[in-house]
Amino acid sequence: MKGTSKTPSFNLRVVLNETGIKPDTLRAWERRYGLPLPERSAGGHRLYSQYDIETIKWLMARQDEGLRINRAVKLWRSIEAGGQDPLVEMPLKIPHEGAVTPVQVSGASLVEMRGEWIRACKDFDEKRSELILAQAFATNSVETVCIEILRKGLSQIGSQWYEGEVTVQQEHFASTQAIRKLDALLSAAPPPTRDRTILVACPPIEDHIFPPLLITLFLRRRGWNVIYLGANVPQDHLDESIEAISPDLVIMTAMQLYTAANLKQVAHFLADKGVLLGYGGLIFTILPSLIEIIPGYYLGDSLDLVVQEAEKLLTDPPRLSSTAPPSAEYQQAFESFIKALPDINAYMWDVINQNGMELGHLEIANEYLARDIKAALKLGDIGFAGEELSWIEALIENRNVPQENLRKYMNYYQQALEKYLDERGKPIIEWAQMMTNSA
Secondary structure, three states: OOOOOOOOOEOHHHHHHHHOOOHHHHHHHHHHHOOOOOEEOOOOOEEEOHHHHHHHHHHHHHHHOOOOHHHHHHHHHHHHHOOOOHHHHOOOOOOOOOOOOOOOOOOOOHHHHHHHHHHHHHOOOHHHHHHHHHHHHHHOOHHHHHHHHHHHHHHHHHHHHHOOOOOHHHHHHHHHHHHHHHHHHHHOOOOOOOOOEEEEEOOOOOOOOHHHHHHHHHHHHOOOEEEEEEOOOOHHHHHHHHHHHOOOEEEEEOOOHHHHHHHHHHHHHHHHHOOOEEEEOHHHHHOHHHHHHOOOEEOOOOHHHHHHHHHHHHHOOOOOOOOOOOOHHHHHHHHHHHHHHHHHHHHHHHHHHHOOOOOHHHHHHHHHHHHHHHHHHHHOOOOHHHHHHHHHHHHHHHOOOOHHHHHHHHHHHHHHHHHHOOHHHHHHHHHHHHHHHHO
16 A cells, blocks of 8 residues: 555545445544544544555454454554554455456455456446345345445545546446346345335435335345335425325435435425334435425434334334424525526636636536535525535645636635525525635
């Protein structure tokens, strides 16, 4: 691990995807042991280096070998005290990426199988992908393979796409392979043995279907009658399904900020109807404070524990606390932003063209930034958009867009907001000024 960068460049989302660690565990390590020790952005968000990420992987590997975390940290410190780098003295065993012919996976560990499955997907080798999964399912439970190979494998591929190491086509191929396998497993699931019904769906505009599909599979294998509605379920269609099905529980997942805002709207709708809602998704591990403003029951950070949490809800649902709507100030800011958005977008493209900026992937920013500002306002805290903005910035930087162009872009966007928002848009302008200064 010589030369591993210690420059703080990655936000919490990247760390979670890259390592698979739970956010509560990571925070506990930082608090108790000071390892890793991330820096903070001007907005107060944690920023991690590649060295921090490798440190987390190193500690997790020691745990896999049987060490408790306190002893793993003690080992790390003792190696450092001897003037050595633990990542160099005890390097992680990483499967060789350059092999043309895949190694035989029979009898291999789940970690090795996951590495081979990832390579098969990156090579668009459908036959090899299916063979690896068949061998994994032959020697492990369905739940274990789905979590350790499919879910973690997709997470690793997603991180590699984020870092510019995997193409969109490779990521889509892997997702297709995983979802097709879940569909086959669902088709083979036994009929329900319990008389209560669970409805699983994605909120409006949410297209990530792997988590709800996996939840559906796990619940069906536990005997529950589960009806899966799929991606991007509009609220009126959900209303029709609830009227027809009368579910005992609705489960929904949101992966990004803007779909969490849509989930909040659906959650209020379900609460008014007296329908029990359980929810989860990656965005809630990144921004735990979101949990406090969604009127439903959070199912936890881990997909493999969702079934137990759902069963607890059906057995003994806790009392649902009320959540306050966004302030009048935020509602007015939202209206101001929606009115000005066409002019803001036109201004951005004009100024980009006039300055001859070669922005590459910066075209993503217009769509994402507007989307996340609207979501943050709906959720009642413009600061939520800051975490998503840091994700966008890192995504663009990983595509080799010059930092100077990114700073120019943020400055121009601030100018557009100041030019076209009326006095009601003050919260957005103040937020943009802070983010521009920290870019």
